[in-house]
Amino acid sequence: MNEKSVTNYPYRPPKKYPKKSLHGRVRGMMIPYDEYERAKKFYVYTFGWDVMRVPQGVFLEDTDERPNVMCATGPSQVSWEASVPGHVWAQLVARERCSKPQVFMEVSMDVPLEDTVASLTERGWKVVGNSELDEDWADFTVVEDPDGNRELLWKCPDSRTWEEPEADYDKD
Amino acid sequence: MLKLYTCYKCGFPIKADDRDVPPRCPGCNCSSEWFLAEPYNEQEKRRIHVDPPEPEENRDPMNIDYHVAKKFPYGTRNGRLRRFVFQYSDADRAKKNYEELFDWDIIPSEGTDPEHPLLYCATGPGNANWEPRVPSFIYGYLKDKETDETGKEPFFVIEVDNIEKTIEKAEEFGGRLIKPRFTECGNDYAIIEDSEGNALYLWETPSTVTWKEPESQGG
Structure with missing residues (x-):
């Protein structure tokens, strides 16, 4: 990127992210529902979202009656990750498993999740939920920052190939 | 192996x-x-x-x-989930925390009130227009709690072609209007509740969009 070509506010591009890491990226949004069919209908017909049940063993457990629903909010890959920049998927999650809207944030793959969480609690974050399913895709913790903003922190398993379009970073 | x-x-x-x-x-x-x-x-x-x-x-x-x-069609960004909105009670603390703990790059939005700044956050690699360069993550805002006169803590932003038409549809499917169209930092928004009572912003696609931006692509 030619930084001299940036003529609009703030007169510089965002900083570079040269580390092979997705730490701190907001990768999705989790939206609670009370009535499953009503919520699904709202997002499908108001915003044109596409919906499918979250594959089993990935993240929060669910039931047939109150499933976790993955929503494509714009152009998406076969994995349902977005295929163009600038937007993310959402998940509709039953209120008993997600009491208020929360972001789905990726944290470092190279640091144990407990250590990441410890660095946050030192600064006033609170742990509000934990879960560990049998499969390592579910290595996550839900925290709240000092102002009550809720974040599901997800540590990606080693199965990432770094070929995935969403795993790109600022290489030289 | x-x-x-x-x-x-x-x-x-x-x-x-x-x-x-x-x-x-x-x-x-x-x-x-x-x-x-x-x-x-x-x-x-x-x-x-x-x-x-x-x-x-x-x-x-x-x-x-x-x-x-x-x-998803070309020539529209209607329905895309585009930003998160975190509320803060102390701007300096929130900015320092997210910069140091999550490696974000945070700037005041253009034209924001310096007493209650709306802070814009890059959370990963981006283009010169401060939109993400890589798919499947978003940028977002840190917003002063005192400026949320709805008390509903709207938490995310969905981009739409037309605010009023979207409100009509939202109401048809169980949503509720909280705050009609308003302008903040040069962009037009409204606040609604979804059918489950979660508050969110509608953001109307700005007229300055050229449709050549990476984030404007369809497919």
Whole structure:
């Protein structure tokens, strides 16, 4: 990127992210529902979202009656990750498993999740939920920052190939 | 032995030791017997290629069985989930925390009130226009709690073609208008509640969009 070509506010591009890491990226949004069919209908017909049940063993457990629903909010890959920049998927999650809207944030793959969480609690974050399913895709913790903003922190398993379009970073 | 698996049904790649293969595909939920295996190589490039399945036409939009996500049209960003909005009680503390703990790059939005700044946050690689360069993550805002006169803590932003038309649809499907169209830092928004009482912003696509931006693409 030619930084001299940036003529609009703030007169510089965002900083570079040269580390092979997705730490701190907001990768999705989790939206609670009370009535499953009503919520699904709202997002499908108001915003044109596409919906499918979250594959089993990935993240929060669910039931047939109150499933976790993955929503494509714009152009998406076969994995349902977005295929163009600038937007993310959402998940509709039953209120008993997600009491208020929360972001789905990726944290470092190279640091144990407990250590990441410890660095946050030192600064006033609170742990509000934990879960560990049998499969390592579910290595996550839900925290709240000092102002009550809720974040599901997800540590990606080693199965990432770094070929995935969403795993790109600022290489030289 | 470390191998690279490719789901034959959906093309999802998985790097795993052959003694520790996930029993189901994290992309499409099919069982691991559908995985094609190849040795993991240092180049991190797959030799096995699976053509992704095509989206089905005329499927029931309320059916949640696995399928390939539908095509989204060109020339519109209607419905895309574009920003998160965190509220803060102390701007300096919030900015310092997110910069130091999560490596964000945070600037005041153009034209924001310096007493109650709306802070714009890059959370990963971006382009010169301060939009993400890489797919499947978003930028967002840190917003002063005192400026949320709705008391509803709207938490995310959905981009729409037209605010009023979207409000009509939202109300038809159980949503509720909280705050009609207003302008903040040069952009037009409204605040609604979804059918479940979650508050969110509608953001109308700005007239300055050229449709050549990476984030404006369809497909």
